[in-house]
Amino acid sequence: MTPDGPLAGYADLPAHLAGAPVVSFPDADRRRLAEILGVRAATATEVRVEREWTADGVRGRELSWSLGFGPRTRAFLLTPVEHNGVLPGLLALHCHGGIRSTGAEQLVETACAPHPSAAHLRAAYYAGRAVASDLARAGFAVLAHDAFSWGSRAFDLSAPSPKLAAQIDALEAFWREHGGMPSDEERFDAVSSLHEDHLAKALGVLGTTLAGMVAGDDLAAFELLASLPEVDDDRLGIAGLSGGGGRAALLGALDRRVAASVVACMMATSSSLVPGYLDAHSWLLHSPGLAAWRDWPAVAAMTDGRMLVQYGERDPLFPPAGMRAADAALATALGDRYTGRWFDDGHEWTAPMQDDAIGWLRGALG
Template sequence: MTTPEEPARPSAIAGYEDWPGYVQNQPRHRAATPAAQELADALGVPAAVPPVEVTVHWEETYDGVTTSQLSWQLGFGPRSTAWLVRPGGASGPLPGVLALHCHGGNKFGGADRLVELPQSHPSAAAARAGHYDGQALATEVARAGFAVLAHDTFAWGSRRFDLSVPPWRTAAALDARKSQWREDGVVPTDADLYNAAAGIHEDTVAKAAGLLGTSLAGMVAHDDLAALDILASLPGVDPERLGCIGFSGGGGRSLALAALSPRIKNYVVTCMMATFESLLPAYLDAHSWLLQTPGLWKLGEWPELTARSEAEGFLVQFAVADQLFPESGMREAHRILESLHPAGTYIGSFWPGGHVFTAGMQNEAIRYLARTLGAESPAAQHHLTLSTPIGTEDHR
């Protein structure tokens, strides 16, 4: 007598079946200082080994900017896609900036939201319109005289999980979402379907990461550290003048990267700064696992983590009406930052409006990076001569 076979369970980490073995066999990231090592250990960051080969798929110059599509294979998971953006015809080594994309509830795409491309996926265009004031951040930074690398990080874009056959819990929640769409007469796009599944699946990824002794933020930091090493090695990039910039979840990545790598000289955190205490109880659910690594608060408040970095300086931009952070928590973070850092090394600015990296904020960030990293293009000089001072207490 034969018994019917049970249906095969779908993989909870499809596309990343080699991830557990990689993490278990890979040494941990070795930071430059004991303070930075504590953060690396809390996040569970595996050592990032830069890929042997970086492939250039295409390159074109448009409107004074040269954009190249690159890719590389890390030690596990799908191949990484990235874009290098720099001023057309630039001579001599340029300061380099790693542009770190936000979470945005959009894991279908990644760094494509930061780059002007011949053809952008609608999800990238929507992310630019909704979060970046319609501007391509990496391209705007490059116009000011930088070599800018924007890469898809762990679980986003080219590095996303394969959810074409979602695992059980994700599938059940996705079915409910599809039912609601049908009731509302909504026809979801491929990006809508993926992002709905990925939003639910993030809990599963965080669960798997914790089981492996790492975290979602730690795995993202792994990919970011590898990308930073690639940027430093590219022809025409000055490895002694490197910075990073990010909005929202990308701002959290910027802070973590600056703490984990002494390569970062100056950096920008936008709309990603408040105290952990201020998130409880009402704001906790507004944030992803990128900010809320278990046990991270034991190292201190979120602004206190900046003291673990060897960077020469940094800019933090707050949005007063940010829906994801209470103003009291942002003001307290600003106070802590001022108390921790010598005058001139930390600059904080408060802007009106909600959780958006506005054109004005981008201009301020570009001016900051141009001044501190030594960009010398005419566009950089234009940004440097804009009338609004950097770091005013309130831009209203």
């Protein structure tokens, strides 16, 4: 057996979880949500600026920080080159995408050639655009970070456990049989998809969930964003596509300071996903016990801020009836704080959808 099993690269995680209580909130609903997800408090410390650049009207800074466990987090802070005073702050949340070899870079033009996986995701899901950079050009201070188990926060899969190794052997046999081996990045992403089930099991044993660990990373990044001198902490928003949209829904439910959130292609009733659509989604959405406690739209409706949800009429990952029911439930729960928009698209953040989100955020945050 390998000593760290599915936690290789995070040997300090069990001790961290044992010593960090579940985040407590004054109100019962947020407290219960944090308990179901197993969200632990984490704080970004030892924050460093790794490099800076200026291009196309955007000042970029690559940051890194420690959360006290696992590898350091890589992030990008983007602001307009020219601005007067403080800016509304926005946390840009990358998608799941079945790709863990990169994280936040899929959203950012860094003045360097993009990581191959970031370039692939941008082309496949973001209409070839760097959403975070566009948001900075629109007048926001934007922070985009690698979430737990993605990019800089990925796990070490170089010495897999015997069970995972057997699955990798089967995968490699499939590749050989079908006449081609993937690139190093593609292989890592394929193995990471297999590893997610092993990771979810380990996290459950330790009293948390994948969504809870990601939410802890997101809360720490949101706290850092709010503390920045160029950010108006009364005008804070979050936005994401797919898994990033799910992260936005949870972060908006947990942190009362979220004034505006954009959830793109990540909304339907929980019952509409069971059982036929379970395999279409990861452990990031299907946290044990969550759907039994509260429907997914009802979780999203816990936000104290305004919410834009964008739906793809042809999204293959969500049943149309489930999306329509969620749209109606959110309209009832949030009233004029809710905007639901429908697009004749699939599971992607198209250019018109991104432009719509940017315009809505400018109106919501000023």
